[in-house]
Amino acid sequence: MVALLGENGSGKSTLVKILAGYHVPEPGGELWVAGREVPLPVPPGEYREIGLSFVFQDLGLAPGLRVLENLFVGRRTAVSSRALQPISWRSERRAARAVLRAYEVDLDPDANTGGLRPTDQALLAIVRAAEELRAFRERSPAAVAAASRDGGHQTAGRLGGVLVLDEPTVFLPEHEKVFLLELVRRVAADGTAVLFVSHDMTSVRQIADHAVVLRDGRVVGDVAMPAVSDAELVELISGHQAARRIGPAVGVTDSNPAPDAGNQERAAQPAEPSATRPPGARTPGATAMLTADGVSAGRLTGATLCLRAGEIAGVAGLLGSGAEDLPYALFGGLPATGGTLRVGDWSGPLSAHTPHRARELGLALVPADRKQQGAVQALSVAENMMALVLGDYFRRGLLSHARIHRTAFERARSYGVRPAEPSATLASLSGGNQQRVLLAKWLERPPKVLLLHEPTQGVDVATRADIYELMRGLAASGVAILWVSTDFDELAAVADRILVCAGGSVVTEVSGPPFSRDKITSEVYAASAGPLAEGV
């Protein structure tokens, strides 16, 4: 069982996608699976034929179907299956029960998949992937036999194929991860090799025999698991001398194989001493523009933070930490179950917060998903840009399209939108230009608080530089900016301070400035593994 580790952008997902046939690698690489060399690129959808099986983060289950229908979907899509061949549901059900029992997964084959808990859904997806590999072994016994005779290659999974798990534990509750890890162990005991791609150091430590660490697209380490310390692992991942806070976590995690008890305890009292350190202490005197207390929405479970006028507050966290939900929760775009918000003189419960109120309070949100959430692709540049200030152009009962067009043209010029053509469809612009339009839209009425989620994702270098420049200028003029990003280089470059999210709350701040990517990475990993150790 091999863990594949590495920070965001280190090449983990690229590697996985090459294996799955999504990406075509540059020539020169070699791939060996089950003792055979597989020509690259892997044809899309063919990975089953060469003995690979994947469980991605989104699991790939159809929520409206029953467990057994999801489990045996491979039988329906197999080349040998015929559309009108009758299905004996009784024997399918019997087979499903047998399969689930074999993996010791307690699920009702007739249950609706969407109604299952996330953990059970993940278990189902893994069982399905393992079954695919078993079917592969039965299908090509010759290849397997040949492979076992050969045996010369150090490729794992000569016999049983390879199960690739991409961040399988991210969205699962802490105390339930153990079920998943047990199942993966059983699958591995069957003769299947497992590649476990994860940020989750605790799970990796419990399950992997050794860990391969990627940084900037290269393997920087291949270490045997029990021998290496957490501090050494984080150092390999981030390339940075591990912070001293990692120290105490190492021994405890090593000697403690049952983390769930500690985690439940942590969930019960999220406000640990380290979590209550008032963020924003670094800029004394600046007015608090936005204060949020105990935000619970999406993956956030009681996050507390304060944004002050004139600062850029970066937010860093691993996938599933809740950082990615923070801007939407503060804007009222995510149904909240708890927490209070104070903006200027206004304060109220987050559960009654709406995007409409947020806008009235002077909040602005630039979402990461430009296509689906940020701007309407089919409408024009002018319409997108001026959407929030139409009232200003509605005089004597008429919306003045000419004036809108003129203002939009001026804005397109000053924000560097190319082409500066207000009537162009937004979809005809490049990603960077679309982002300029999106920023112009929210800045047309100057906000008090600007919430940014991955604002430079998919934009060109020039736009990125312009956005940094623009944001620094806005902050200097007194706007409070929340900047959530998985690009730690970016956070290091722009942020005045950096909050760290883990387990659904803001747990600490990165010490500094100055910041660097390596330092942020190591502190984020430390914070994500740290509370566990402290809780024990």
Place this chain on the structure above:
Amino acid sequence: MATEAERQAGAALPPAGRKDGSEVRRWSLARRGRLLESAMLPLAWVLVIVGFGAAEPSLFLSMANFSTIFGSQAVLFVLTMALLVPLTNGDIDLSVGAMSGLVSMVVVVLNVQHGMPIVWACLIGVVVGAIGGLVNGLLVIRFNANSFIITLGTGTVFSGLIEWMSNEQTITGVSTSLSNIVFTDEWLDIPIEFYIGVVIMLVMWYLLTFTPFGQRALFVGQSREVARLSGFKVSSARMQGFVIAGVIAAISGILFVGTTGSASPSDGNTLLLPAYAAAFLGLTTIQPGRFNAIGSGIAVYFLATGVAGLQLHGYGDWVQQVFYGAVLVVAVVISRVLSKRRYGEVAAT
């Protein structure tokens, strides 16, 4: 640091891309293409008139024929306008036809069987339309249900109510003061109801094009998620759309009563399909890609002219169904192709 290097490299470049002649030329070409696109339907209309005029000069090109075409299709004209706000909001209201029929029946029953003055009967009819729209909106928005299916259901309920109210009989004998105003009185040889339709069309055009209301509807219809995260009140926008649809459908029902002096159980639903055909045909003209009042109005009379010409040419009533259905399909196909081509331009840019 990599980012600093990137930033400096970026600062040396102009903001983004480059500007040259070819870019400008491409835009002016695209604009000319769009102009041609928007003129297509009016041209087709002229072509139909010229064609039938050549084939049947004495019958088709008479003032009486045009008076009939403009007058008789006023109900459809108004009903088509009812669809526009929900369609712009991204909602499909299939109940407007039955709603129009229900209001006709309410007006007739109140006036004929209960002796209520026609003005009051009409006002109550409009209120019924508004309530019907409110019910549609509540069901669709409150339960986050598909508007297509919900209004298919409510429309069928309305049809049932019509039959119940009328005992499945045609009811006649409505006060002539209504038909005088609507149908008998003429201006320039065309019944007044046509001008009522024109006024409603202009109001819808104003509402959708020259008010923030219309722009908001556009956002809501194009992307609920973008509209929501931009702080627009998506639910109230959609609710207003359903109520407006109900009220305008009610007006079309009243015009129907004025035209025929009666109401019969099967009326409203026969207009639903041509109304959609006109709305989608309108999508291809004037403001291509947008449901727009002027385009839909032109489409209504394009359809009416086509059907009248075919019937004068000797085809039976069946040709009406074939023509309406075929136009709806063709209109949808054309607007898909056009929008795909628009996205095709995108790939080239």
